[in-house]
Amino acid sequence: MQRERLAPRGDWQAKVERLGMDFHTFGGQPYWCEAACYAFTPAEIDVIEAATDELHALCLEAVERLINGGDLERLAIPETFWHWIAESWRRHDPGLFGRFDLAYDGSAPPKMLEYNADTPTALLEAAVIQWHWLEEVRPGRDQFNLIHERLIDEWKAVKARINPAWRVYFTGVLDEPEDLGTVEYMRDVCEQAGLAGQSLDIAEIGWDGKDFTDLAGRPIRVLFKLYPWEWLLSEDFAPHLLVGRTAFIEAPWKMLLSNKAILPILWEMFPGHPNLLPASFRRSDFSGPCVQKSVHGREGDGVCLLAAGDAGSAAQCIWQALCPLPVFDDQYAIIGSWVVGNKAAGIGIREDPQPITGNSSVFVPHYLS
Amino acid sequence: MVNLSVLGIASAIAIPYLPAGAEFRRNLYRDRESCIRDYSADQCEGPQNSAGSGGGAHGGSWRGPRYYSDRSLPEARSDPGVGRFGLSSGNETSIRGGFGRVGRALRAVG
Numbered sequence: 001m002q003r004e005r006l007a008p009r010g011d012w013q014a015k016v017e018r019l020g021m022d023f024h025t026f027g028g029q030p031y032w033c034e035a036a037c038y039a040f041t042p043a044e045i046d047v048i049e050a051a052t053d054e055l056h057a058l059c060l061e062a063v064e065r066l067i068n069g070g071d072l073e074r075l076a077i078p079e080t081f082w083h084w085i086a087e088s089w090r091r092h093d094p095g096l097f098g099r100f101d102l103a104y105d106g107s108a109p110p111k112m113l114e115y116n117a118d119t120p121t122a123l124l125e126a127a128v129i130q131w132h133w134l135e136e137v138r139p140g141r142d143q144f145n146l147i148h149e150r151l152i153d154e155w156k157a158v159k160a161r162i163n164p165a166w167r168v169y170f171t172g173v174l175d176e177p178e179d180l181g182t183v184e185y186m187r188d189v190c191e192q193a194g195l196a197g198q199s200l201d202i203a204e205i206g207w208d209g210k211d212f213t214d215l216a217g218r219p220i221r222v223l224f225k226l227y228p229w230e231w232l233l234s235e236d237f238a239p240h241l242l243v244g245r246t247a248f249i250e251a252p253w254k255m256l257l258s259n260k261a262i263l264p265i266l267w268e269m270f271p272g273h274p275n276l277l278p279a280s281f282r283r284s285d286f287s288g289p290c291v292q293k294s295v296h297g298r299e300g301d302g303v304c305l306l307a308a309g310d311a312g313s314a315a316q317c318i319w320q321a322l323c324p325l326p327v328f329d330d331q332y333a334i335i336g337s338w339v340v341g342n343k344a345a346g347i348g349i350r351e352d353p354q355p356i357t358g359n360s361s362v363f364v365p366h367y368l369s
Numbered sequence: 370m371v372n373l374s375v376l377g378i379a380s381a382i383a384i385p386y387l388p389a390g391a392e393f394r395r396n397l398y399r400d401r402e403s404c405i406r407d408y409s410a411d412q413c414e415g416p417q418n419s420a421g422s423g424g425g426a427h428g429g430s431w432r433g434p435r436y437y438s439d440r441s442l443p444e445a446r447s448d449p450g451v452g453r454f455g456l457s458s459g460n461e462t463s464i465r466g467g468f469g470r471v472g473r474a475l476r477a478v479g
Contacts, residue, residue, distance in 0.1 A: 173472040203469035206393070213463050216414070217395050217435060227472055236390070237467030 001106030093251030126348030155193030172226035407452030
């Protein structure tokens with residue numbers, strides 16, 4: 001795993017915009033960064049792929065145990081929704097995709113930092129933008145990236161399970177360019193799978209007493225949402241989730257995996273696993289420095305590094321062993337390893353001069369050397 | 370090969386203003402003619418089939434366009450209204466704005 005510096009394409013902004021990425025720059029700084037790239041050996045990719053498949057399998061096992069145990073209190077999920085979540089798991093409601101955040105330096109086993117299993121972002125750049133970059137900048141080389149093709153396959157699987165005449169709705173906070181880009185990309189792959197798609201903002205969803213509805217009052221039978229479950233569960237329409245007929249993608253059971261409480265639960269179930277970090281519901285289990293994570297934190301929010309002796313906060317947090325990200329050219333690099341249809345499907349890399357990856361961390365492409 | 374068919378229109382989506390908790394109505398009609406007399410042909414929607422879902426108690430009805438239940442709202446001035454002649458056989462109501470509060474609030478401070 002090596003970082004290479006290179007000159008960005010002169011018209012890179014126009015090129016990525018043509019592919020649907022108009023959120024390439026934040027605050028005057030590029031978010032899509034092609035002033036550098038990462039080169040991986042095939043053996044290193046094999047390690048990442050195997051670890052991702054293994055971690056996803058562990059996660060499914062953990063969901064099974066949590067559902068069978070019937071107690072989701074440690075995940076700070078209201079009890080009202082426990083049975084409804086369990087039913088979604090037992091029905092095998094579809095979980096299309098997710099993204100593990102891994103710490104990996106090319107030598108030691110990849111370590112799971114968290115699993116963005118509900119509303120993973122950085123999708124368009126991982127699936128499409130970096131692939132086109134590869135074809136232009138590293139022609140003839142390969143990339144660990146089957147995300148696009150696998151997503152189409154997964155939507156075809158969804159199509160086989162529903163009335164194919166049903167329209168699939170896509171929602172999120174659509175006046176946010178990044179969310180809109182992700183939602184529209186997902187709608188595009190859905191339509192390439194042969195389903196009809198329609199986007200609407202999360203606030204435009206209606207309730208007619210029986211069904212969630214679109215702006216025309218039509219019932220929404222299938223809804224892809226780029227909007228976290230824990231937010232939906234706290235809002236005015238939440239009680240309707242229990243009685244409505246809408247099938248959600250991601251499925252309700254995925255909220256068990258996007259919750260940071262899954263980290264100590266995995267460690268309890270699989271202590272010492274080489275791809276897991278020690279994690280606990282008690283700060284006192286770590287004598288030295290560690291990382292505190294809010295169970296519902298997102299994009300680095302609610303993550304803080306605690307020094308030895310720092311008690312941190314107790315409110316809806318978990319603690320994880322400190323595993324510093326590898327540093328290349330003064331940049332902390334994190335690997336986003338995608339799961340599509342229960343299989344590892346590709347990676348994207350984010351960089352930041354700070355040790356915690358956040359919303360402003362840049363996306364850097366990769367190739368196989 | 371990546372084929373992107375719809376991404377080009379992504380930035381063209383407009384998000385209409387929807388007050389949180391706004392209640393809407395749609396008039397129901399026994400036949401298309403009654404609906405057209407109250408509104409116009411392109412504002413009337415035929416009975417919903419099972420694929421489009423819906424159905425239920427009003428599955429066989431024609432529907433007029435959506436309008437604000439509270440006619441005193443400023444937004445109601447520009448909606449299609451309650452119908453010219455009041456020929457409807459009933460109406461159905463829906464509420465919007467019940468999702469999105471947390472996302473909007475976090476975006477506002479973020």
